[in-house]
Amino acid sequence: DQQVKQNSPSLSVQEGRISILNCDYTNSMFDYFLWYKKYPAEGPTFLISISSIKDKNEDGRFTVFLNKSAKHLSLHIVPSQPGDSAVYFCAASANGGATNKLIFGTGTLLAVQP
Amino acid sequence: EPEVTQTPSHQVTQMGQEVILRCVPISNHLYFYWYRQILGQKVEFLVSFYNNEISEKSEIFDDQFSVERPDGSNFTLKIRSTKLEDSAMYFCATCPGTLQETQYFGPGTRLLVL
Numbered sequence: 001d002q003q004v005k006q007n008s009p010s011l012s013v014q015e016g017r018i019s020i021l022n023c024d025y026t027n028s029m030f031d032y033f034l035w036y037k038k039y040p041a042e043g044p045t046f047l048i049s050i051s052s053i054k055d056k057n058e059d060g061r062f063t064v065f066l067n068k069s070a071k072h073l074s075l076h077i078v079p080s081q082p083g084d085s086a087v088y089f090c091a092a093s094a095n096g097g098a099t100n101k102l103i104f105g106t107g108t109l110l111a112v113q114p
Numbered sequence: 115e116p117e118v119t120q121t122p123s124h125q126v127t128q129m130g131q132e133v134i135l136r137c138v139p140i141s142n143h144l145y146f147y148w149y150r151q152i153l154g155q156k157v158e159f160l161v162s163f164y165n166n167e168i169s170e171k172s173e174i175f176d177d178q179f180s181v182e183r184p185d186g187s188n189f190t191l192k193i194r195s196t197k198l199e200d201s202a203m204y205f206c207a208t209c210p211g212t213l214q215e216t217q218y219f220g221p222g223t224r225l226l227v228l
Binding site: 034036041042043044045046049089091100101102103104105106107 | 118120145147149155156157158159162170172203205207209215216217218219220221222224
């Protein structure tokens with residue numbers, strides 16, 4: 001069941017440059033999307049979210065873009081810092097469900113090189 | 115900033131034994147969830163809980179699993195008779211209560227079944 005896909009298992013970026021992490025989804029009922037950051041042996045930490053009524057949401061160095069027609073979202077980190085090195089998960093939920101369960105992608109390991 | 119806490123951080127048990135994983139949700143959050151992540155795989159939804167009853171459960175959440183809020187604060191996941199394949203990180207998450215709001219995750223419990 002691959003409703004949420006992150007096709008790049010890893011990404012390496014130089015410090016100060018832009019990191020772009022991508023996520024695709026197949027379920028058109030999804031209307032709320034989130035990005036989480038995760039370090040080994042820790043729980044996912046919420047970064048930023050976007051509702052399907054928007055196409056962009058920005059919070060400091062983090063911006064999420066949503067393209068509903070393409071069923072694609074991306075997370076931009078500018079400028080990238082070594083502390084951003086972690087696994088990034090895209091997650092989605094369908095408002096029509098009573099519970100807001102999250103469907104996660106497989107994650108992208110971001111390495112920011114000093 | 116309020117956090118979700120989980121105990122124990124690690125649990126080793128023998129196959130067939132019962133385990134109880136505990137979570138203290140963020141105060142005034144109304145929705146509670148359990149997820150798990152088997153090593154190398156994606157984070158998977160197990161169950162959601164609202165108003166003292168299960169809202170939704172996944173196929174994984176079979177009769178060996180149960181959840182409750184025994185004292186109105188702790189939120190527990192019980193596995194009655196553990197199997198080797200139950201070895202995973204188990205994450206509790208909580209949400210304030212309105213739709214399209216963020217789920218905040220605890221640090222996880224690493225369960226190893228021998």
